[in-house]
Amino acid sequence: MSVDYKTTVFLPKTDFPMRAGLPTLEPRLIERWRKIGLYAKLREAAKGRELFVLHDGPPYANGHLHIGHALNKTLKDVVTRSQQMLGKDSNYVPGWDCHGLPIEWKVEEEYRASGRNKDEVPINDFRAECRRYAEKWVAIQSEEFRRLGVEGDWDRPYLTMAYEAEAIIAAELLKFAKTGQLYRGSKPVMWSVVEKTALAEAEIEYHDYQSDTIFVRFPLMGGSDALAEASVVIWTTTPWTMPGNRAISFSPRIAYGVYVITGAPEGNWAATGQKLILADALAGEVMKAAKVEAYERLADVPAEALAGKVCAHPLRGQGYEFAVPLLEGDHVTDDAGTGFVHTAPGHGADDFEVWMDHGRDLAARGIDTAIPFTVDDDGFFTKEAPGFEGRRVITDKGEKGDANQAVIDALATAGMMVARGRLKHQYPHSWRSKKPIIFRNTPQWFIHMDRDIAGQGDSLRARSLKAIDETAFYPAGGQNRLRSMIQNKPDWVVSRQRAWGVPIAVFRNKETGELAPGPDFAGNDALAARIRDAFTAEGADAWFADGSKERFLGGLVNDLEPWEQVRDILDVWFDSGSTHAFVLEQRPDLKWPADVYLEGSDQHRGWFHSSLIESCGTRGRAPYDSVITHGFTMAEDGRKMSKSLGNQVFPQDVIEKSGADILRLWVVSTDYAEDQRIGPEILKTNTDAYRKLRNTVRWMLGTLDGHDGADVPLAEMPELERLMLHRLAELDRLVRDSYRVYDFKRIVAALIQFMNVDLSAFYFDVRKDTVYCDAPSSPRRRAALHVVDRLFHCLVTWLAPMLPFTTEEAWLARHPSEDDSVHLQLFPDVPAAWSDPALAAKWEIVRDVRRVVTGALELERAQKTIGSSLQASPIVHVSAEAMAAYEGLDAAEIFITSGATLTTDPAPAEAFRLDDVSGVAVVPALAEGEKCERCWRQLPEVGHVQGHETICERCADAVDTLIGEAA
Known part of the structure; x- marks a missing residue:
């Protein structure tokens, strides 16, 4: 009988294609998951299991996703999916930050483009437009996140602008008010003239900026001996702050001397005969900058000789008749400048602290301690800057105004200039407008960092530092970074002078300063209840509606007239810092505290920071048990991505060309804790790795065609099959341990190595002859197919959190079903009996x-x-x-x-x-x-x-x- 032997060979047979076609496959799988209700099935399958909660840090709803979003959301998705497959109930609830400048600024841009004036629009009408703008981008970003393969409760996300959320955010602030932690004060804050609001440190980025620098003389008053007719010299990069000068800071750690100029060009600002007090370490540089030809050192100036001395303001006689005291300050160094620091308490944090630290002593000496308001909201000098009123520091376009030059000219005319120059340095800019900011003293609302909380014997700072010690950080260095920020944090500025957000819903008695709600207000509970009920029903717009003062405060005080309603809105970091209160505590499918918060490393000063402080202030501990941080994504050559360099990588482009799984493979292959790189060559490397991985899965599927899944006892298996099961046991420990500590790159590296080296290049290579040519009843073939089946099951489920589309495609090719999914599986239980180190050691010799x-x-x-x-x-x-x-x-x-x-x-x-x-x-x-x-x-x-x-x-x-x- 003639036989066509080719037809008797069991060659692999599968419909799983070699070419993935992910850009077209993935949308079909997303639609399938929607159709079968995958999210609901996951929740049903996990009922009764231990809850695991990754709380989503809310992105701003104001634009298409960028590569940082893709990195962040993919990492979160891998965490939640892997925890679900480890046997937890891991529910992911996405959220959005919908208030504040990012959205308000976009709406204002639309107004400007159409010639409309925001200030002429009723505030709640403007707020409604901001809400509509946010709603539009929430819908767009939601679809873009889903296209990445991120699974979660997309039908019920949290929004900071939801009415109930606004009610709880306001209620959280009232907790600070009731315990006396909220106060109205006047401090230098970072102020954006362009955006007309105070900014938090988290809203600042640093860019190169060229500043005017000046050296200025402050004549010493009442000096004797060597100090007679001497002048203290200061150096500053902000000449416009000179009208706000009220003191000079020095350090007892610095050696000072009196220097007399013995030679200088005719007409030079620094003239022959002038006596200058300078730090010894800097005297030579100052003289060089001042074009001094010769000078001598006359005498030492010990610190005790400076303490208690006063100088004349360099513009004395022009409205600046006050004494300028010399004050000891810890922030003074002799690294640059003159060894003395010009101190304008209305324009700098250090300046303010020094001024306040010496306040009692200054008052006892008859020195006026009031801090002037020299610059207004629009960057113009006020009448408290005599001679400069109307001059502008920064324009509404963020450009340098005429104030600097006006001050320099006045100082030169007064004969107090020593030298001038220019300095290119890193200067704070608003991260939204990208324009430089200024430091200015304004009335704002603050939360105390160091005040005793309601007589409980600890402060917000102390609580926060303790909470940091009790939190796990991945990587561990994040703990020290957050700790240093909390240790050095000034009181939290929570007010913004904008329109779109949750209001600081308190009333202030103009006559007494009492707050309602507040520690001494009798109607706290009633007022808080009214505010929460109204906000829950109508949103925070209720605060800005006509008659709101009477509505909220009526009947709770005898006379409404002295009470003013605060119209400032909350810093959006307070909004996002309160998400734990209106998400974790309010949803029965979540829990408080969260197991983990995961964001970029910049959130040590942002969301991690504000969430920690808000929760510690109201609940005494952090709202999270652990914190994961990732770095920033750079271009392939290590440079920052920018439109001008043309090196940007957009997630939408990668998905359209290669598929989301390629982008996700890049994410999980990187050391995300550090800054990572992406570009065409890096993506090509990931595509090549994916192709090999896919072909390995394809071979397993083809080989398993027709296999009934019959079990083969371990004792009946050849050594080679038992070796592969041992390797699965090793990998099972590695995969589980790595997923638990969020080390995805270790899993990817191990599984790709295993699939390429142990399987494709060894086990499959050896066993192809057996599975292709042995009789179906062959014990060796049956054992090989059983092991290939176990390999497929383990590898596809282990990879599912990282490559959800490819693994779903493979799973359905092996287990066709109308409503099943690989994502409904748990990681397979690997029997302890599979582990056989002695066999593995023997086969190391065999393989060598x-x-x-x-x-x-x-x-x-x-x-x-x-x-x-x-x-x-x-x-x-x-x-x-x-x-x-x-x-x-x-x-x-x-x-x-x-x-x-x-x-x-x-x-x-x-x-x-x-x-x-x-x-x-x-x-x-x-x-x-x-x-x-x-x-x-x-x-x-x-x-x-x-x-x-x-x-x-x-x-x-x-x-x-x-x-x-x-x-």
Whole structure:
């Protein structure tokens, strides 16, 4: 009977394509997940399990997603999916930050483009437009996040502008008010003239900026001996702050001297005969900048000689008649400048602190301690800057105004200039308008960092630092970074002079300063309830509606007239810092505190920071148990991405060209804790890695075609199959441990290495002959198919959190179903019995010998001695240990040759060796016999099997079995 032997070979068969076609496949899978209600199925499947909550840090709803969003949301998705598959109830609830400048600024831009004036629009009408703008972008970003493969409660996200959220944000602030932690004060704040509001540190970024620098003389008043007629010299990069000067700071750690100029050009600002008090370490640089030709040091000036002294303001006689005291300050150094710091308490944090620290002493000396308001909201000098009123520091376009030059000219006319220059340095800019900010003293609302909280014996700072110590950080360095920020944080400025946000919903008595709600207000609970009820029903717009003062405060005070309603809105960081209160505490499918917060490292000064302080102030601990941070994404060459450089990578482009799984593979392959890079070549590398991974999965699916999944007892398996199960046991520990500590790159590296090296290049290579050519009833084939099935199940589920689309496609190819999903699976239980370290150690020796044989055969193939390894039957000289390792094994099967001879005899000198494998040498030899038409092995028996003269005995038995089964 004639047999077509090709049809009897069990070649892989699968509909799982080699080319992924992810850009078209992925949207179909997203639609499938929507159709089967995957999110609801996940929640149902997880009922009763331990809750795991990653609380989503809210992005701003004001534009398309960028690569940082893709990185962040993918990492979050991998965390939540992996925790679900580890056996938790891991519910992801996405959220958006909808208030504040990012959205208000966009709406104002639209107003300006259409010639409209925001100030002429009723505030609640303007707020309604901001709400509509945010709603539009929430919808857009929601779809973009879903396209990334992020699974969560997209039908019920949280929004900071939701009415209930606004009610709870306001209620959270009232808790600070009731305990006396909220206060109205006057301090220098970072102020954006362009945006007309105070800014928090988290809203600042630093860019190069060229400043005017000046050295200025402050004549010492009442000096004697060497100090008579001497002047203290200061250096500043902000000449416009000189009208706000009220003191000069010095340090007792610095050595000072009196220097007299003995030679200077005619007409020079620094003139012959002038006596200048300078830090010794800086005197030479100052004289050089002042173009002084010669000078002498007259005497030491000890710190005690400076304490208590006063100077005249350099513009004395022009409205600046006050004394300028010399004050000791810890912030003064002799690294640059003059060793003295011009101190304008209305324009700098250090200046303000020094002024306040010495306030009692200054008042006792009869010095006026009032801090002037020299610059208004629009950047203009006020009447408290005599001689400069109307001059502008920064314009509404963020450009340098005329104030600097006006001040410099006035100082030069007064004869108090010593030198001037320019300095290019890093200067704070608003991260939204990208324009420079100024420091100015304004009335704002603050939360105390160091005041005792309601008599409980601790402060907000102390609570926050304790909470940091109790929090786990990934990477660990994040703990010190957040700690240093909290240690140095001034009182929290929570007010903004804008329109779109949650109001600071308190009333202030203009006559007494009392707050309602406040520690001394009798109607706290009633007022708080009214505010919360109104905001829940109508949103925060209720605060700005006509008659709101009477509505909220009426009947709670005898006279409404002295009470003013605060119209400032809350810093949006207070909004986002309160999300734990209106999300974690309000949803029954979540819990408080969260297991983890995950954001970029910039959020140490942002969301991690504000959430910590808000929660510690109201609940005494952090709202999270652990914090994960990731770095920033740079271009391929390590430079920052920018439109001008043309090196931006947009997630939408990558998804459209290659698919979201390629982008996700890049995310999980990186060391996300550090800054990472992306670009065409890096994405190509990830695509190549993905292609190999996909082909490995495809081979498993093809090989398992028709496999019934029948179990094979471990004891009946060949050693090679037991070795693969041992490797799965090793990987199971690595995968689970790594997912638990959020180390995804370790998993990816291990699984890709395993699939490429252990499987494709070794196990599958060796076992192809068995699964293709053995009879279906062959114990060895049955064992191999069972192991391939276990390999497929483990690998596809382990990879599912990272590559949700590809693994879903593969799972459905193996387990077709109308409503099943790989994402409904748990990571498979790997029996402890699979672990066999002794077997693994033995097979290390086996594989080392194989490596040498493979090297020898490659050389023979290159020399055209053989065309295929199956034409070979090498003689392999091994040690006694290696010979023992091969006992009971088919060496030819492992080498993928038609025969093999192992011997412990000494090897000839010309034998092939590898330097890194001792005791193994290979002498190539050709296999005897003819080539089997079915399995291609070259064996002496081919041609001698009756009825099957062109195949070997093994293949003949397999064919006869198949013919018998067919009959």
